[in-house]
Amino acid sequence: MRRRGPDSASSAPALASARREVRGTPRGRWMPLGKDGRLTLYARTDGGLLRWTQRNPGGDRWDGPDFVPIADLTDLTVVQGADSYVHFLGRRERRGSDGPGVDFVHAVQYQTGRPVTAWRSLGNFHRDRETGRQAGVPTGAVDAQGAVYVFVRSADRGLQMCREAKGGKWGAWQDLKGAGLAAGIVPSVTSSGLVEVFAPSDEGAQQWRQDDPDGPLHSTGTSLRFYAREGSVAALETAPGRLTYYWTDENTAGVVSYRAGAWPVPVGGYPGDGALAALRTPLDGYDCTVLAQRGAGGTLLIGVCGTEGEQGGVWWSDTTEDCVGDPALALDGHGRVVVAVPGKNGVVSVARQESGPGLTLAPHWHRL
Numbered sequence: 001m002r003r004r005g006p007d008s009a010s011s012a013p014a015l016a017s018a019r020r021e022v023r024g025t026p027r028g029r030w031m032p033l034g035k036d037g038r039l040t041l042y043a044r045t046d047g048g049l050l051r052w053t054q055r056n057p058g059g060d061r062w063d064g065p066d067f068v069p070i071a072d073l074t075d076l077t078v079v080q081g082a083d084s085y086v087h088f089l090g091r092r093e094r095r096g097s098d099g100p101g102v103d104f105v106h107a108v109q110y111q112t113g114r115p116v117t118a119w120r121s122l123g124n125f126h127r128d129r130e131t132g133r134q135a136g137v138p139t140g141a142v143d144a145q146g147a148v149y150v151f152v153r154s155a156d157r158g159l160q161m162c163r164e165a166k167g168g169k170w171g172a173w174q175d176l177k178g179a180g181l182a183a184g185i186v187p188s189v190t191s192s193g194l195v196e197v198f199a200p201s202d203e204g205a206q207q208w209r210q211d212d213p214d215g216p217l218h219s220t221g222t223s224l225r226f227y228a229r230e231g232s233v234a235a236l237e238t239a240p241g242r243l244t245y246y247w248t249d250e251n252t253a254g255v256v257s258y259r260a261g262a263w264p265v266p267v268g269g270y271p272g273d274g275a276l277a278a279l280r281t282p283l284d285g286y287d288c289t290v291l292a293q294r295g296a297g298g299t300l301l302i303g304v305c306g307t308e309g310e311q312g313g314v315w316w317s318d319t320t321e322d323c324v325g326d327p328a329l330a331l332d333g334h335g336r337v338v339v340a341v342p343g344k345n346g347v348v349s350v351a352r353q354e355s356g357p358g359l360t361l362a363p364h365w366h367r368l
Contacts, residue, residue, distance in 0.1 A: 020045040020067060022346035026088075027077040027139065027275070030328050031340050034112030035084040037333025041340055041368065042078055043348055047071060049088075052348075052368050053113045057333025060352070062368055068116050070105070081142030081189075085110050089138040089150055090119070102132045104152060104162075122150065125160045125173035135160075139185050144193030144213055151197060157181045159199060159208070161217065176217060178206050184231040184275070192241045200228040200247075226264055227251060232271070236278040236289065238308045246276045246291060255293070255303075257310045267314040269303055272296045277329040280307055281337055284357055292327040292339055300327055300341050304359055321349060321365060337361075 024044045031041045037057030043050045045067070052064035075091040086109040093102050104122045109115075126132035136153030143149065148164040159178040165171050180202035187197045193213035199206045204223040210216070228247035238244040238259070245258045248271045255269035255276065269291070277292040283304065291303035291314065300323040305314040325342040332338050337353040339361065349365040
């Protein structure tokens with residue numbers, strides 16, 4: 001596995017503590033767990049992002065917010081590799097003498113609480129400045145060797161990819177084709193190290209896969225006639241090398257689950273807008289899947305089922321906690337479920353699993 005030393009971030013500007021208003025949360029897993037067992041939480045703000053860091057593994061106290069500056073950022077996605085490095089993929093729109101231009105940027109945080117590296121531009125696959133402004137939001141995945149894959153919807157609604165090569169160098173943008181793609185492209189990496197991309201489109205879901213680690217991605221060739229609401233899809237590995245996808249169905253407005261070779265299974269949930277979050281964890285000795293979503297009433301809903309057992313039913317509960325964006329789910333350093341939500345008035349709130357049977361969250365949420 002290619003190693004990048006944590007000291008390579010030492011030349012980056014020091015993080016500054018600041019009181020700034022939360023302007024939303026990044027896409028992706030915006031509450032990752034570090035190798036040291038501490039969680040980190042990220043939020044968007046004017047001129048960059050905010051970062052809170054758990055003081056101790058599994059603890060209730062958080063340090064921050066620290067301010068990570070990056071000007072002209074319009075969108076941000078957080079992805080994490082098996083090495084626990086946290087990668088930031090941003091879309092930046094800057095004004096010049098010949099009008100605004102868009103490029104895509106990348107930065108890394110190698111260790112919990114450490115500085116973020118300098119932001120590196122990956123350019124734009126469109127040469128024409130105006131066409132480039134119509135490019136979508138970057139999403140990504142990190143393979144087993146630590147290489148970063150960045151995916152962006154093009155102006156003509158196809159799929160473009162840029163990947164990090166050995167030694168940290170970036171290759172050229174590649175056109176993976178596709179047509180009519182909607183927002184909310186979801187890349188994933190399986191435990192076998194294979195990258196897979198799921199993309200909702202006008203013609204149904206389109207997919208790309210690798211046959212071998214570090215190999216090219218190829219289209220599966222046919223569109224699945226399943227219509228996911230834009231931005232709602234979440235992916236979770238539910239068996240070795242097998243991903244389960246969850247999304248809000250555009251026709252029924254309910255949540256469904258899907259695995260390759262089967263039909264989607266309705267799992268209820270009364271979802272609102274935005275993305276679902278999903279994780280696996282043992283509960284009462286059983287392998288379970290936990291889902292979180294913003295409900296139609298604007299509060300956080302939590303669903304639990306046996307992993308790959310959605311047909312047996314998903315048990316949903318309303319936390320009554322305000323949720324004005326996409327929730328985050330994670331396991332802390334002690335293996336307990338932690339959930340974070342963006343609430344009203346720019347407040348981010350966190351709750352942790354309590355001891356006892358099933359999944360019970362603490363009644364009092366911690367406001368950051």
